[in-house]
Amino acid sequence: MHILPQSFYAHDTITVAQKLLGKQLIRSIGNQVMAGIIVETEAYIFTDPACHAHKGKTFANRALFGPVGHAYIYFIYGNYYCVNAVAHTKEQVAGGVLIRALEPTQGIEYMQQYRHQPGIKNLTNGPGKFAQALHITQELYGTDLTKKGNLYITQGKIIQSNQICSSPRIGISNAQENLWRFYICDNEFIARK
DNA sequence: CACCCGATTATCT
DNA sequence: GATAATCGGGTGT
Numbered sequence: 100m101h102i103l104p105q106s107f108y109a110h111d112t113i114t115v116a117q118k119l120l121g122k123q124l125i126r127s128i129g130n131q132v133m134a135g136i137i138v139e140t141e142a143y144i145f146t147d148p149a150c151h152a153h154k155g156k157t158f159a160n161r162a163l164f165g166p167v168g169h170a171y172i173y174f175i176y177g178n179y180y181c182v183n184a185v186a187h188t189k190e191q192v193a194g195g196v197l198i199r200a201l202e203p204t205q206g207i208e209y210m211q212q213y214r215h216q217p218g219i220k221n222l223t224n225g226p227g228k229f230a231q232a233l234h235i236t237q238e239l240y241g242t243d244l245t246k247k248g249n250l251y252i253t254q255g256k257i258i259q260s261n262q263i264c265s266s267p268r269i270g271i272s273n274a275q276e277n278l279w280r281f282y283i284c285d286n287e288f289i290a291r292k
Numbered sequence: 293c294a295c296c297c298g299a300t301t302a303t304c305t
Numbered sequence: 306g307a308t309a310a311t312c313g314g315g316t317g318t
Contacts, residue, residue, distance in 0.1 A: 141299070149299070159314055176300050177311030183299085197299055227300050270299050290300095 100253040105245045108167035108186040112194035115186035116142035117281050119196055121258035123204065126233040127249050131209050133233050135201030135223055136255050139282040139289045141268045143183070145193040147279075149271040152193040162241050163193040170242040170250060171195045172235065179227030180235055184244055184252065199226045199269075199280075202288040225290045258283060 103122065108115055117140075125134045143150040145163075151173065152163040162171035163185055171183040183195035201223040203210060210222050210232035223229035235250065242250045264284040267275045269291070282289045 143299070151299075154315090157315070173299080174313065175298060177298095177313080179300055181299060199299085225300070268299070272298095 100255075102245060102247060102251055102253050103168075105166070105168040108184060108245075110186065110188060112144045112187045112191060112196060113142045113279060115184070116140040116196045116279065117260075117263055119184065119198070119252075120263060120281060120283055121255045123253045123255040124198065124201060124233070125251055125253060126206075126235065128209075128234060131206060133203075133206030133209050135203045135205075135229065135233075137198055137200075137252075138202050138286040139198075139200035139280070141197040141199060141281070142279040143195055143197060144187065144191055146191075147274055147277065149268065149274045149277075150194065152195075156193075160193075163195050165241065166243075168243065168245040170239055170244055172230075172237060172240045174237065175227070180230040180237065181226040182230055182235055197226060198229070200224050200282070200286075200289050201229045201232075202286060203232075220287065224288045 119137050119140050122137050123134055145152050151160045156164050167185050169185050171185050183197050185195045187194035203223055213234045214232045222232050239250050244252045262284055264282055265278040266280045268280045
């Protein structure tokens with residue numbers, strides 16, 4: 100499967116958030132391979148108060164200001180990691196696309212081990228959940244997602260624009276007027292309606 | 293060095 | 306629907 104090039108990420112963050120739907124996230128650990136189709140995303144831009152980069156560059160958010168197509172990973176609520184693909188135009192300064200949910204396609208038995216959960220529906224239907232399922236931690240901070248390695252993104256299936264739904268972003272207290280959460284309508288692995 | 297709080301989740305009622 | 310769990314980064318003293 101073809102890996103998305105860096106040029107894919109060098110566009111408006113909101114546009115990239117929509118275009119990432121249907122793409123495939125692949126995680127390799129030794130000879131273990133886990134993968135899933137991206138079914139839910141959110142866009143975060145430098146100028147937006149909800150964006151982690153909004154107040155300026157710090158050690159933790161430095162990746163959002165770095166090269167596009169790399170991973171910005173953060174630890175939240177003492178328990179979970181969340182994964183972003185850095186994506187923005189040169190004018191936007193910084194920004195990323197939070198990946199919120201996957202539809203599992205490969206290595207489901209490994210995901211169940213990392214999640215300590217049986218079944219499939221509760222494996223990757225949330226940003227902290229899929230990161231745990233794919234064993235994504237701080238050590239992958241800054242990973243180049245455009246190179247075949249431990250974590251990268253490939254072309255998946257084509258999603259028509261009429262299959263994309265939007266809503267306010269989840270878990271933030273401001274900028275609710277921006278409908279920058281995108282998901283594949285009727286997909287059963289999104290975090291919520 | 294103390295305090296605050298968050299792009300979440302599991303586990304209740 | 307509401308809430309506790311949990312911890313590291315950022316900020317101010």
